[in-house]
Amino acid sequence: MIERKQTGTRMSKIVIHNQVAYLSGQVGAGDTVADQTKDCLSRVDALLEEAGSDRKHILQAIIWLSDMNDFAEMNDIWDAWVPEGHAPARACGEAKLARDVLKVEIIVTAAVKSS
Known part of the structure; x- marks a missing residue:
């Protein structure tokens, strides 16, 4: 079974399959990469909680930096x-992100906690 959460026309923010949660790429607000990273990780925390997971269950992270x-x-x-x-x-690499003001995007895959 595949479960999708916060689904729109283009994407779902969370897709869960076989007890693994796949999060869409998260970006954050702020002027500096530190501010954007903090905000981005706060968004990741919220999505992980909604998916039934947390930081300790992250399997993989892909980070894109604009510089x-x-x-x-x-x-x-x-x-x-x-x-x-x-x-x-x-993994971390450099990429042109969706908007010029974005400095970081983080994509996370995590195990769903056993109940």
């Missing part, structure tokens, strides 16, 4: 957000 010069600043926020001992498989 790899922001890598260290983004990592400062990321490292404080990920629970110790629960770092997921992760």
